[in-house]
Amino acid sequence: MKRKQLLKDLLAAGPAAEAPPPESPTPEAVGRRIPSGAVRAMGLDLSRLQEEARRAERLEQEMRNGQAVLEIDPASVDPSFAEDRIARTSDAEYRRLVESIAAAGQQVPILLRPHPDSAGRYQVAYGHRRLAAAAELGIPVRAIIRPLTDAELVIAQGKENAERRNLSFIERAIFAAELEAKGFDRATLHAALAAHPAEMTRYLAVARAIPRWLVRAIGPAPRAGRPRWMALAEAVSAQGALEVAARLAEQPDFRAAPSDARFGLVLAALRQVAPEPAAPALPAVPQGLSFIHIEELEEGTRFTILNSAPSGLAAFLLGRLVELVGEFEARRDGGEG
Structure with missing residues (x-):
């Protein structure tokens, strides 16, 4: 009976109704879904990798633009190919620099370029003394790295020095x-040293006349100045002058003296070898220039423009004095302009 009753009940209920489809989760429910620990860790790793990639890209861009300040091992840095300072680390100012960096760190970064001939190394444009100080202290040197041509490097080097x-x-x-020996043109030399043509001619004339060993023996002599170095350049050309300078440079008292004192000792010794020549006699005043009076005095030569001179001549000559002196010095130093 039970079986018959069950069949009857099924027929009375009709076809079985389909089960309703499961409800789709709402966005809020999805947002509340908690991922497993492995999925969450993977998401964090991906975010970190993306941030590191963006940071590396920014750093690379800053390096290309010469904006990033990096810490570089001093052992991987070579000096500039163009020598400037005679003694970079032998003066009291350098010792003060080392003490300052040791106490407060390196405040001003140096400028490097990727070494053109050695992969993984760098070359200094400026900051040789800070590099030497960092190496002495055993710390990295803070540097900006910028791609530079040879000309850009020496111009930056000269500008920083100035x-x-x-x-x-x-x-x-x-x-x-x-x-000049490296083949740079005069325009680059003028830009690197901010010097006008007549001054550049004097630089080159003195550098050619005085041997490097004597320059190094004397040192930078910051107080000597152009006229005295030019006098020394003339004095070394006398017969036997370099032998006298070499003997002087070997003396312990000479080596112990400050640079400016060493310069004075050399110049005085060479003037004994070749006394200064007497000044040449002034040429006679040409006919028609009777309105200019020239007289020799103990302290020099005096030119006087008389009242009988044409109007405006005095102002004209004064306006040309600088140009005339520059032309004279250029011709005297070798005729280059």
């Missing part, structure tokens, strides 16, 4: 001679 600690006359002369 703005931070200017070179002495002989250091500038040696720097100019180094650049």
